[in-house]
Amino acid sequence: MDLGIKGKRGLVTASSKGLGLGCARALAEAGVDLVMNARGAEALETAAQAIRDDFGVAVTAVACDVTTPEGQAQVLEAAGDIDILVTNAGGPPPGMWSDWDREDFIAALDANMLTPIALMKACLPGMMDRGWGRVVNITSQSVKSPIAVLGLSNAARAGLTGYVAGTARQVAPSGVTINNLLPGIHDTDRAAALDGGVSRQQNISVDEARSQREATIPARRYGTAAEFGAACAFLCSQHAGFIVGQNLLLDGGAVNLSL
Ligand code: NAP
DSSP states (O other), X not given: OOOSOTTOEEEESSOSXXXXXXXXXHHHHTTOEEEEEESOHHHHHHHHHHHHHHHOOOEEEEESOTTSHHHHHHHHHHHOSXXXXXXXXXXXXXXXXXXXXXXXXXXXXXXXXXXXXXXXHHHHHHHXXXXXXXXXXXXXXXXXXXXXXXXXXXXXXXXXXXXXXHHHHXXXXXXXXXXXXXXXXXXXXXXXXXXXXXXXXXXXXHHHXXXXXXXXXXXXXXXXXXXXXXXXXXXXXXXXXXXXXOEEEESTTOSOOOO
């Protein structure tokens, strides 16, 4: 399917690895010129060069921490007038409800709520002026089914989801869509780190921890960054203009909701 976005410009934050990289690669395959970002410059440049080589699009790599105001200013300056924004950042650490203080919540809110909001506030006016735009926020299945050990993530992502629900309806008249993609467990470094946590907690091997977690998913496997990216690229396509303010689960059926 031709996604109809060849020649558009997109910014994908936190995109040297994992789900962000999956989104960047799928957009590049559809012909989108990209600004990519991560903190680690080496892995970022390697990922950016692979995309240039594989898809022939222009890629600008901006190495910075996107959760800081300085980092946001850097990526936004490189991005300029973009048509597509995919927001992503690392997820907060797991723990117990009693572990977290005000500073931990502020850090989680900064990374997973206030950063995507700041990026949207900066990019939406230009998209609305030009009459076309696509925003996809990478959130989590925890939005629909909160995960006990991820209280910081649950809290921050619930806030972002509420903000998007209103904002998506306010910008839709200008031809701009905002949707959230909710990953279940995907085969990335983040998933491996969480496997490691289960392994230590239950004193089992990492392979056993993974098998245990795979057994909770009706598809009986972890998702891949490539299939996640393909869904993101579709939401950014010309065909998705009537999909507004949705929270789309990509979780192999793990969250059982009738509606
Ligand atoms: P990942 O494999 O660990 O990749 C994270 C990417 O983000 C890397 O490129 C990393 O590069 C970059 N990054 C992290 N913090 C950053 C920051 N402050 N500024 C700029 N770049 C940053 O993670 P993932 O599995 O793709 O997860 C992506 C998001 O989806 C996370 O918020 C995660 O909580 C959420 N999620 C993931 C899963 C899953 O199963 N994978 C499930 C539910 C939700 P640097 O470290 O070099 O900065």
